[in-house]
Amino acid sequence: MNNGWRWLEISKDILNPFSMIDVSLKEDSMRAAVASGKVFLKPVTLRAIKKGTVKKGDPLAVAEVASIQAVKKTPALIPMCHNIPIGSITLEFEIDEKSVKATCKVTTISKTGVEMEALTGASIALLTIWDMVKYLEKDEEGQYPETIITEIKVTEKRKESI
Amino acid sequence: MNNGWRWLEISKDILNPFSMIDVSLKEDSMRAAVASGKVFLKPVTLRAIKKGTVKKGDPLAVAEVASIQAVKKTPALIPMCHNIPIGSITLEFEIDEKSVKATCKVTTISKTGVEMEALTGASIALLTIWDMVKYLEKDEEGQYPETIITEIKVTEKRKESI
Amino acid sequence: MNNGWRWLEISKDILNPFSMIDVSLKEDSMRAAVASGKVFLKPVTLRAIKKGTVKKGDPLAVAEVASIQAVKKTPALIPMCHNIPIGSITLEFEIDEKSVKATCKVTTISKTGVEMEALTGASIALLTIWDMVKYLEKDEEGQYPETIITEIKVTEKRKESI
Amino acid sequence: MNNGWRWLEISKDILNPFSMIDVSLKEDSMRAAVASGKVFLKPVTLRAIKKGTVKKGDPLAVAEVASIQAVKKTPALIPMCHNIPIGSITLEFEIDEKSVKATCKVTTISKTGVEMEALTGASIALLTIWDMVKYLEKDEEGQYPETIITEIKVTEKRKESI
Amino acid sequence: MNNGWRWLEISKDILNPFSMIDVSLKEDSMRAAVASGKVFLKPVTLRAIKKGTVKKGDPLAVAEVASIQAVKKTPALIPMCHNIPIGSITLEFEIDEKSVKATCKVTTISKTGVEMEALTGASIALLTIWDMVKYLEKDEEGQYPETIITEIKVTEKRKESI
Amino acid sequence: MNNGWRWLEISKDILNPFSMIDVSLKEDSMRAAVASGKVFLKPVTLRAIKKGTVKKGDPLAVAEVASIQAVKKTPALIPMCHNIPIGSITLEFEIDEKSVKATCKVTTISKTGVEMEALTGASIALLTIWDMVKYLEKDEEGQYPETIITEIKVTEKRKESI
Numbered sequence: 014m015n016n017g018w019r020w021l022e023i024s025k026d027i028l029n030p031f032s033m034i035d036v037s038l039k040e041d042s043m044r045a046a047v048a049s050g051k052v053f054l055k056p057v058t059l060r061a062i063k064k065g066t067v068k069k070g071d072p073l074a075v076a077e078v079a080s081i082q083a084v085k086k087t088p089a090l091i092p093m094c095h096n097i098p099i100g101s102i103t104l105e106f107e108i109d110e111k112s113v114k115a116t117c118k119v120t121t122i123s124k125t126g127v128e129m130e131a132l133t134g135a136s137i138a139l140l141t142i143w144d145m146v147k148y149l150e151k152d153e154e155g156q157y158p159e160t161i162i163t164e165i166k167v168t169e170k171r172k173e174s175i
Numbered sequence: 176m177n178n179g180w181r182w183l184e185i186s187k188d189i190l191n192p193f194s195m196i197d198v199s200l201k202e203d204s205m206r207a208a209v210a211s212g213k214v215f216l217k218p219v220t221l222r223a224i225k226k227g228t229v230k231k232g233d234p235l236a237v238a239e240v241a242s243i244q245a246v247k248k249t250p251a252l253i254p255m256c257h258n259i260p261i262g263s264i265t266l267e268f269e270i271d272e273k274s275v276k277a278t279c280k281v282t283t284i285s286k287t288g289v290e291m292e293a294l295t296g297a298s299i300a301l302l303t304i305w306d307m308v309k310y311l312e313k314d315e316e317g318q319y320p321e322t323i324i325t326e327i328k329v330t331e332k333r334k335e336s337i
Numbered sequence: 338m339n340n341g342w343r344w345l346e347i348s349k350d351i352l353n354p355f356s357m358i359d360v361s362l363k364e365d366s367m368r369a370a371v372a373s374g375k376v377f378l379k380p381v382t383l384r385a386i387k388k389g390t391v392k393k394g395d396p397l398a399v400a401e402v403a404s405i406q407a408v409k410k411t412p413a414l415i416p417m418c419h420n421i422p423i424g425s426i427t428l429e430f431e432i433d434e435k436s437v438k439a440t441c442k443v444t445t446i447s448k449t450g451v452e453m454e455a456l457t458g459a460s461i462a463l464l465t466i467w468d469m470v471k472y473l474e475k476d477e478e479g480q481y482p483e484t485i486i487t488e489i490k491v492t493e494k495r496k497e498s499i
Numbered sequence: 500m501n502n503g504w505r506w507l508e509i510s511k512d513i514l515n516p517f518s519m520i521d522v523s524l525k526e527d528s529m530r531a532a533v534a535s536g537k538v539f540l541k542p543v544t545l546r547a548i549k550k551g552t553v554k555k556g557d558p559l560a561v562a563e564v565a566s567i568q569a570v571k572k573t574p575a576l577i578p579m580c581h582n583i584p585i586g587s588i589t590l591e592f593e594i595d596e597k598s599v600k601a602t603c604k605v606t607t608i609s610k611t612g613v614e615m616e617a618l619t620g621a622s623i624a625l626l627t628i629w630d631m632v633k634y635l636e637k638d639e640e641g642q643y644p645e646t647i648i649t650e651i652k653v654t655e656k657r658k659e660s661i
Numbered sequence: 662m663n664n665g666w667r668w669l670e671i672s673k674d675i676l677n678p679f680s681m682i683d684v685s686l687k688e689d690s691m692r693a694a695v696a697s698g699k700v701f702l703k704p705v706t707l708r709a710i711k712k713g714t715v716k717k718g719d720p721l722a723v724a725e726v727a728s729i730q731a732v733k734k735t736p737a738l739i740p741m742c743h744n745i746p747i748g749s750i751t752l753e754f755e756i757d758e759k760s761v762k763a764t765c766k767v768t769t770i771s772k773t774g775v776e777m778e779a780l781t782g783a784s785i786a787l788l789t790i791w792d793m794v795k796y797l798e799k800d801e802e803g804q805y806p807e808t809i810i811t812e813i814k815v816t817e818k819r820k821e822s823i
Numbered sequence: 824m825n826n827g828w829r830w831l832e833i834s835k836d837i838l839n840p841f842s843m844i845d846v847s848l849k850e851d852s853m854r855a856a857v858a859s860g861k862v863f864l865k866p867v868t869l870r871a872i873k874k875g876t877v878k879k880g881d882p883l884a885v886a887e888v889a890s891i892q893a894v895k896k897t898p899a900l901i902p903m904c905h906n907i908p909i910g911s912i913t914l915e916f917e918i919d920e921k922s923v924k925a926t927c928k929v930t931t932i933s934k935t936g937v938e939m940e941a942l943t944g945a946s947i948a949l950l951t952i953w954d955m956v957k958y959l960e961k962d963e964e965g966q967y968p969e970t971i972i973t974e975i976k977v978t979e980k981r982k983e984s985i
Contacts (some may be wrong), residue, residue, distance in 0.1 A: 077579050
């Protein structure tokens with residue numbers, strides 16, 4: 014990485030490193046991305062979440078706030094992500110008998126897509142849930158033999174001109 | 176909070192969670208907000224501030240910088256605040272015989288108002304002043320029987336089309 | 338501020354700016370601080386909080402998470418605050434017919450007190466509540482004639498040797 | 500969450516909210532945690548990573564730095580995580596014919612474990628790799644039908660007295 | 662600083678502190694800035710960088726990522742800098758027999774220039790290189806008699822209307 | 824960087840990546856570091872600083888607060904820096920007929936030295952001064968032909984057992 018120019022967005026005019034060809038010249042578009050993922054938890058943990066008896070508080074409420082904050086921090090977390098104005102962030106949780114699914118939707122009017130923002134939001138939501146229920150998931154030796162985060166993917170991406 | 180979609184800005188079309196109805200579609204406007212608040216301090220402390228003899232330095236100079244930095248951090252502090260470009264931030268301090276009043280004005284051209292930014296700026300200014308004069312305000316038991324922050328409010332909000 | 342040394346903690350040996358006399362040499366103690374404050378809101382807003390019908394979600398749940406995050410950010414907000422390990426953070430909310438009171442308690446084992454951390458936690462909790470109910474508090478002209486944050490103070494501070 | 504005290508670490512003495520029972524009184528121990536996860540990528544992407552021909556630079560080098568930075572930001576991302584001194588952070592990547600596996604090990608001498616730090620490090624490493632190879636993973640409609648992050652888990656946790 | 666209004670951008674209408682005259686009303690322009698600087702290192706260190714044998718990893722790869730992240734953090738580091746959308750960030754390193762030169766170019770479409778962003782990027786790149794090779798630069802007493810960062814300047818600034 | 828383990832502090836036992844050998848096992852020591860640097864400015868600028876007539880406010884007061892904040896952010900800026908408790912931070916400025924010199928001293932009781940913290944503090948102080956006087960330093964074409972930051976070095980480093 015040390016013998017040439019690197020672009021956040023690759024310039025087409027690589028012989029002229031001072032060209033202005035970069036994301037600045039892209040048109041603003043309406044953009045949205047939806048990402049989701051799952052954290053598999055013990056039945057006892059899922060029951061505690063549903064009943065509202067988790068000791069530290071409601072894991073989904075805390076995860077929602079953590080996720081919204083993480084989406085806004087994406088350019089500080091993923092080095093090549095641009096700092097862009099976020100239009101909206103929405104979280105949805107679904108509990109089935111084996112896992113909690115987190116779905117994070119992000120919208121913007123900007124020059125770049127928001128799939129990394131949505132993926133970051135879903136990931137931090139799932140990590141926060143894990144953190145809130147650690148004491149239920151640990152075995153006697155302090156290990157997590159069953160807890161696992163999986164299926165983090167972008168389920169939809171949209172781009173429309175303004 | 177865990178059984179439905181949540182919007183930073185509430186969608187009117189709640190049955191279609193993937194609608195693009197959010198702050199992105201609002202028009203940019205010129206916006207300003209002014210917030211103020213007071214910290215009540217001992218006479219000895221107010222004299223030290225006026226005379227410039229506070230040991231750690233000028234509380235108002237430090238408070239001004241802290242406040243400007245805090246205004247820019249508002250979306251990292253108040254979860255539902257959007258990250259928006261700040262046009263200007265201004266601080267004004269008034270000392271009377273019982274308190275220091277901090278007034279913070281924030282302007283932007285954006286889709287959302289900046290009252291939370293102005294309130295955050297005023298609040299952090301007052302907290303910073305308190306921190307700078309702690310050693311004068313504490314009683315012998317390390318308590319603060321007289322120090323109090325109060326009257327934090329939005330004194331003016333404006334919105335004009337561009 | 339530009340013609341001498343400034344200390345986070347004032348050195349006793351001001352003639353020797355390279356002395357090691359600073360907070361590093363203080364003994365670690367068990368420390369706790371409790372700070373509280375109030376946000377005055379309209380009756381309709383207080384009813385919406387109690388009934389759980391605020392559009393953006395539960396203001397107190399969001400305020401609690403925001404407050405916990407803000408306590409940990411205190412040294413980034415208040416310039417002269419040290420970065421110290423936080424032992425625990427607790428929030429309590431009380432709703433009466435005119436206001437919501439937020440009480441924030443912070444504990445640590447450290448060389449410095451945590452009253453600024455507790456004050457920051459209480460302040461950000463109150464600002465977050467305001468942000469969550471803005472749409473109920475605004476009058477037709479977008480002003481906040483009744484909303485006010487007040488009575489932010491340190492109600493208790495403790496220090497015990499380990 | 501709004502009608503009682505909440506602890507970062509639950510107090511055993513819930514009737515006395517100002518008790519000092521919290522993580523501060525735990526003994527410091529030597530602690531380590533290892534977390535890993537995988538991102539499934541197209542064969543063409545994996546070849547480009549191995550050959551060093553990814554346009555934005557080496558995804559694994561960028562992911563390693565991003566991961567190290569994210570580990571240190573864990574208490575700002577996961578609300579109930581304590582801010583603790585991190586002793587070491589190590590990343591390992593393995594590429595097979597379908598995926599890149601990231602393994603993040605974190606050590607500390609502290610009062611709390613570091614599994615959330617290791618999980619955050621592994622998650623951000625995988626998200627950063629995704630971001631670096633987006634242009635190879637997208638189909639013609641800008642979707643990611645094959646890219647997926649999976650199997651994020653804690654593979655080992657240790658605690659030893661000093 | 663405590664007896665008047667302060668502007669991020671100085672208002673022309675200082676008698677009317679609630680005027681809207683600030684950066685918000687400037688036109689957006691295409692802007693670029695290039696800043697560079699040098700860190701002087703021992704011959705043994707420069708050889709280790711060229712051969713890729715520095716123990717902690719490739720200093721230039723780490724410096725590049727650190728620099729990109731620092732550019733985006735500029736408004737959190739330099740108090741009077743506006744938070745603006747960054748279009749592109751590029752780093753270039755040149756090694757001669759006495760030093761490593763870092764050149765950082767930043768582009769934006771915005772109301773303010775990006776020279777502080779480019780200067781911050783170059784500075785943090787050089788500091789990161791220093792940090793990566795500390796063990797080679799220290800003498801037996803742990804001092805750095807030869808290491809020095811120098812010649813940090815803005816080599817080019819451009820502004821073009823859109 | 825992608826085919827092996829990387830340590831913040833290099834393990835001596837590289838065949839056992841899960842060894843606990845890292846900074847955690849080092850003894851805490853009293854440590855101090857002093858770093859300094861200079862920004863060369865026009866005579867008119869230096870006069871304005873001395874007379875207190877810089878439009879945006881006192882550059883040295885703002886630089887001091889910015890520097891203190893930057894020292895505490897060092898582990899977020901320099902990737903391989905540990906997050907450690909800072910004991911004290913002190914800034915000193917000296918103005919001669921060609922430049923402002925900033926000297927930053929940092930102390931800690933910790934397992935690692937604080938030279939990167941002191942260097943970061945000095946660097947951000949100088950960048951902040953530049954930012955505050957930009958309007959005086961620019962020529963008619965908006966360039967900075969004379970402004971330059973130079974001679975950033977560690978002038979003293981100390982380590983003493985507790």
